[in-house]
Amino acid sequence: MSTEGTPETVTELGPGMGGRWLVTTRGSQHIWDLDRMTYTRIPGAGRGQFIGDGQPQRIWNIGAWPKVGQSFYLEWDWTYDAVQTRLSSTVQKIERLADDEPEPDEPEDYDPEPYTDDDGWVWCRVTVTTDGHTRTAVGGYLHPGEPFPQLLCGIFDLAEALGLDEPSDPVCLAVSEKVNPQLARQPWAVLECPQFKAKLHLVAPQ
Structure with a gap:
């Protein structure tokens, strides 16, 4: 709910x-960017300091979504093959950030050339987890977009490989x-739905 001059x-x-x-x-405060699927923790005065504070972290898995009166739980990528977990204290308020409010530091544009064959x-x-099973595929599945790669017809080859x-x-x-807007900002993307969760990360041709 929102009224003029107050956030939703x-x-x-x-x-x-x-x-x-x-x-x-x-x-503490936490920025959840559900368009980019990133999470940023901003600790308050006197609160503990944790790895990744103040910087957007890509969300890998959400065990419990934020809900007023309850705690949230998520996993986020720290390195390619390691994750950090976060179990919050009780959520007190959830409000939408206006488009003109300052965002955390934006990552610089990346060059897709090192990942192009x-x-x-x-x-x-690409790592996909579904029905409790994890599968991984590596290959040239992305189309060379202008200027950043896109997942287009390569999704069919990717599904077969997985x-x-x-x-x-x-x-x-x-x-x-869901994937292409993320690849326009950084060399990775995440996707989560009730049926599966997936993580895509650009790699050098093999």
Whole structure:
């Protein structure tokens, strides 16, 4: 709910939502960017300092979404093969951040050339977890966009390499609409839905 001049507030965040949200817990604040799927912790005075504070971290898994009166739990990437976990104190307020409010430091644009093979395809490593099983595929599945790579028709080869059923056109479009805006900002992307979670990271051609 919001009124003119006051930020929109909600009682909880969940799958399918977008936007940037300021989640206030007892003593600290947390920025949840559901468009970029990043999380930033801003500790308050006298609160403990943790790895990654003050910098956007890419979300890998959400065990419990923020909800007023409860704690949230998430896992975020620290290195490619290691994650950090965060269990918050009780959430007190959730409010939408206005577009003109300062954002955390933006990462600099990256160069996709080191990840591009001689045929122009951009390589990536994709890890998908579904039904309790984790599968990984590495290959040139990304189209060389202008200027950043995009997941287009390569999604069919990727699904085959992962041993998944061939996706329908609506599913392909929905996945691309989530992944491509992330690849326009950084050399990685994450995707989470009730059926699966996936992590994509650009790698050098192999």
